[in-house]
Structures are given as structure tokens and as C-alpha cells.
Amino acid sequence: MNWEQLLSLKRFGDTQKRPRIVQDETRLGFDVDFDRIIFSSAFRSLQDKTQVIPLSETDFVHTRLTHSLEVSVVGRTLGRRVGKVLLERHPNLAELGYTFNDFGAIVAAASVMHDIGNPPFGHSGEKAIGEYFKTGNGAKYKDDLTDKEYQDLIDFEGNANGFKILTESREGISGGLRLSYATLGAFLKYPKESLPKKPTNHIVDKKYGFFQSEKDAFLEVVEDLGMKKKSATKDISFYRHPLAYLVEAADDICYTIIDFEDGINLGLIEEDFALEYMIKLVKDTIDIKKYHSLKHKTDRISYLRALAIGVLINEAVEIFLANEQTILNGTFEKSLLDKCKYEAQINDIIKISVDKIYKSTEVIEKEIAGYRIIADLLDVFLTAINNKYFGKASNFDKLVLNLLPKEYQTETANLYSRVMQICSYVSRISDSYAIRTHKKLTGNII
Numbered sequence: 506m507n508w509e510q511l512l513s514l515k516r517f518g519d520t521q522k523r524p525r526i527v528q529d530e531t532r533l534g535f536d537v538d539f540d541r542i543i544f545s546s547a548f549r550s551l552q553d554k555t556q557v558i559p560l561s562e563t564d565f566v567h568t569r570l571t572h573s574l575e576v577s578v579v580g581r582t583l584g585r586r587v588g589k590v591l592l593e594r595h596p597n598l599a600e601l602g603y604t605f606n607d608f609g610a611i612v613a614a615a616s617v618m619h620d621i622g623n624p625p626f627g628h629s630g631e632k633a634i635g636e637y638f639k640t641g642n643g644a645k646y647k648d649d650l651t652d653k654e655y656q657d658l659i660d661f662e663g664n665a666n667g668f669k670i671l672t673e674s675r676e677g678i679s680g681g682l683r684l685s686y687a688t689l690g691a692f693l694k695y696p697k698e699s700l701p702k703k704p705t706n707h708i709v710d711k712k713y714g715f716f717q718s719e720k721d722a723f724l725e726v727v728e729d730l731g732m733k734k735k736s737a738t739k740d741i742s743f744y745r746h747p748l749a750y751l752v753e754a755a756d757d758i759c760y761t762i763i764d765f766e767d768g769i770n771l772g773l774i775e776e777d778f779a780l781e782y783m784i785k786l787v788k789d790t791i792d793i794k795k796y797h798s799l800k801h802k803t804d805r806i807s808y809l810r811a812l813a814i815g816v817l818i819n820e821a822v823e824i825f826l827a828n829e830q831t832i833l834n835g836t837f838e839k840s841l842l843d844k845c846k847y848e849a850q851i852n853d854i855i856k857i858s859v860d861k862i863y864k865s866t867e868v869i870e871k872e873i874a875g876y877r878i879i880a881d882l883l884d885v886f887l888t889a890i891n892n893k894y895f896g897k898a899s900n901f902d903k904l905v906l907n908l909l910p911k912e913y914q915t916e917t918a919n920l921y922s923r924v925m926q927i928c929s930y931v932s933r934i935s936d937s938y939a940i941r942t943h944k945k946l947t948g949n950i951i
Contacts, residue, residue, distance in 0.1 A: 517680025
């Protein structure tokens with residue numbers, strides 16, 4: 506893979522190239538990507554989607570939206586610092602007009618939208634959709650779908666759903682948000698289809714990155730960027746766009762450190778744990794006198810968090826630059842933080858977060874409720890849309906379909922398309938809206 510091609514400013518529908526040298530420096534194409542994401546309805550819904558604690562009643566716990574904004578800040582720094590060195594290594598990029606800010610803008614835009622496809626109730630929402638089609642009423646659709654279509658459903662993936670949101674054409678709107686291919690490439694952490702499942706231990710095979718419904722859009726993006734094909738078979742699988750490693754690192758840094766911080770502020774993790782485990786990350790940069798001068802727990806934890814993020818940013822940049830060629834060749838098989846010298850400390854922090862936060866009674870109880878809510882919503886809407894297609898819609902079905910926005914009521918003869926329509930709708934609504942809709946459909950609220 507080569508950087509000039511990987512930094513493509515092309516968008517869906519373009520008939521001519523967009524040379525970097527002629528870009529308006531006051532509104533660069535990669536900056537436009539960030540703006541379009543921020544103004545999208547899918548991004549706004551993240552303000553009421555779970556990051557750590559579903560439907561938390563406190564005002565300082567992170568949502569998907571605040572998490573995404575913080576990841577973009579870290580991603581921008583990672584991109585700029587890597588870009589500064591890459592321009593020195595590849596002077597032809599500077600001659601074409603590229604700057605280190607371009608790298609920062611691409612990574613920031615891909616980072617701010619990295620969770621845009623996540624359904625309500627966090628990762629349990631993904632599992633709830635998958636379980637509905639694997640063991641619930643949705644299992645009846647298996648025989649009428651291809652293996653890959655069915656795998657899309659039973660392993661419903663927020664990353665693939667995100668690519669759908671970003672690229673899906675609607676009547677009058679071609680190419681979704683029409684983002685630059687460079688930004689879309691950096692977004693694609695897992696540039697493969699849902700089957701075969703985890704064929705190797707390479708990081709790109711951990712999950713999948715697009716549904717069958719977006720296969721053509723995916724191929725157009727990766728081929729324009731010159732991303733390297735991974736599989737020699739007919740199965741679609743590519744190595745990552747190099748900047749996807751930085752997007753992943755920004756996310757890993759933020760959720761590792763900031764989820765831990767949330768757990769402490771919520772009282773789920775003792776403050777002593779913060780000092781015990783985070784001191785191992787920041788021992789070379791901490792000012793102990795300053796730490797002990799801070800009177801409030803939140804200030805002390807914020808200080809440790811800032812130092813820890815800085816340390817991990819330095820590590821991620823160093824590892825990326827040291828492995829640039831293997832990353833371009835597709836032979837870098839792990840995430841950046843999996844290669845860093847603080848891997849053991851990071852894993853210790855994550856283990857505590859799993860035990861104390863993600864498995865807390867409050868989280869589990871709300872995730873259980875989320876499973877039921879999502880299964881019921883899928884069942885009601887899928888029954889209604891399929892009954893309508895076969896001319897058997899009841900009065901209840903017709904009323905239910907009126908709850909759907911017009912763009913999700915498109916009639917199609919293809920079962921997979923109808924099912925994906927409903928999955929797409931359910932995945933995009935917020936936690937609170939999902940609960941309210943469920944109450945209306947079950948007669949618990951008028």
C-alpha cells in the first residue's frame with residue numbers, strides 16, 4: 506500500500522480526482538468529513554447510548570457521544586504526530602500538498618464516528634440482535650437467506666452497521682454522508698465480510714466490517730485506496746488502512762483509562778486501585794507533590810487520567826512509526842497497544858473494569874432489560890413489514906409501521922433487505938427511545 510493512494514479525497518459520485526494541492530485550506534475535505542458526521546442524526550443519537558453504565562442517573566458518566574468526542578481528540582493527536590514524521594519520510598506527500606494536519610483530520614473524523622453504528626444498550630445490544638436471529642423468533646428466516654446474509658444477522662456488528670450508516674444511499678441522497686475514502690478507510694477496523702468467521706489470528710479477522718448490503722460500496726472504497734487484499738479466495742478480506750490502527754489505539758486508550766475513571770467516580774472501584782494500577786503507567790511523569798496537593802478525588806483521578814493518556818499516546822506513536830512498513834504490507838497482526846511495553850498494566854486495568862463495572866449488578870440488570878426490549882422491537886416491526894409485503898397486514902401491523910420513519914418503510918421483495926431495514930432502524934434509536942417505544946407497543950404507556 507502507498508500513502509498517496511491511501512490519502513484519497515475522493516467521495517462517492519465523484520467523476521474527477523480531488524488533488525490535495527487544490528484544496529481550500531480554510532475548509533479542507535477531511536475537515537468536511539468531521540463536520541458532516543457531527544451534524545448527522547446518527548451521531549446525535551449517541552448522546553443517549555450506553556458507554557459504561559446504561560441509563561445512568563448521574564451527570565458525569567460517559568455516553569457514546571462524549572466517549573466518541575474524546576476518542577477523536579486523542580485520534581487527532583495521534584494522526585498529527587505520526588503525520589509529521591511520515592512527511593519527513595515521504596517528501597513527495599508534502600510536494601502534493603499534504604500536511605501533518607491532514608493525518609490528524611482523517612484520524613479524528615474516523616475516530617469521532619467509530620461507534621456510530623452501535624445499537625442501544627452498548628455491546629449487549631449487538632448480542633441481543635444476534636441472539637434474536639440465532640435462537641429467537643428471527644431464526645425462522647435462516648433458510649431464506651444466504652449463509653453470509655444470515656451470518657450478518659446472528660453476528661450483528663456495530664462496525665458493519667456504522668459503514669452502512671455512513672455510505673447507504675437513500676432516495677435523493679447518494680452515497681450516504683459522502684465522506685472521503687481516506688476517512689472511510691481509516692474507519693474500517695475489520696475490512697472483511699462476516700464469513701469466514703475469524704479465519705486467522707490477525708487483528709483484521711477479529712470481527713467484520715460490512716454487511717452484504719454494502720458490499721459494492723466497500724469494494725469501491727478499498728480498491729480506490731489500494732488496500733491490500735488478504736484472501737486469495739472469493740471471500741472478501743483486506744488488510745487495514747494503516748490509519749485504522751491509530752483509530753483503534755485512540756479508542757483503546759480512552760475506554761481503558763476513562764471507563765476506569767468512571768468506575769472510580771461512581772464508587773464501583775476504590776480510589777486506591779487508581780493509584781496502585783495507574784501509577785505503573787505514569788511513574789515516569791507523575792509529580793507526586795502535585796498529586797497529593799489535590800484535595801478532591803475527582804481532581805486526583807483526572808490528573809492520573811491525563812498523564813496515562815499522554816503516556817499511551819507516546820507509546821502508540823512510537824510503535825506505529827517503528828512498524829510503518831509492516832503495517833503497509835499488512836503483516837502487523839496485533840493492535841498497537843498489544844505491542845506496547847505497558848500491555849500487562851493495561852490488561853490489569855481492563856480486568857478490574859470488567860469485574861467491578863461491566864459485571865456490576867446495575868449494568869447486568871439493565872442489559873437484561875435491553876435484551877428483551879430489542880427482541881420485542883425486532884419481532885413487532887419485522888412481523889408488520891413482512892405481513893405488509895405479503896398483503897396480510899393487520900390493523901395493528903399498519904399502526905406499527907406508522908411509527909417507522911418514511912425511509913424505513915421502503916417496499917422491497919428481498920427478504921434480507923427488509924430485515925436489514927428493521928435492524929438498521931432499531932440499531933439507530935437511542936436507549937431511552939427504545940424503552941419508550943417498547944412501552945407503547947406493549948401497552949404500558951399511552
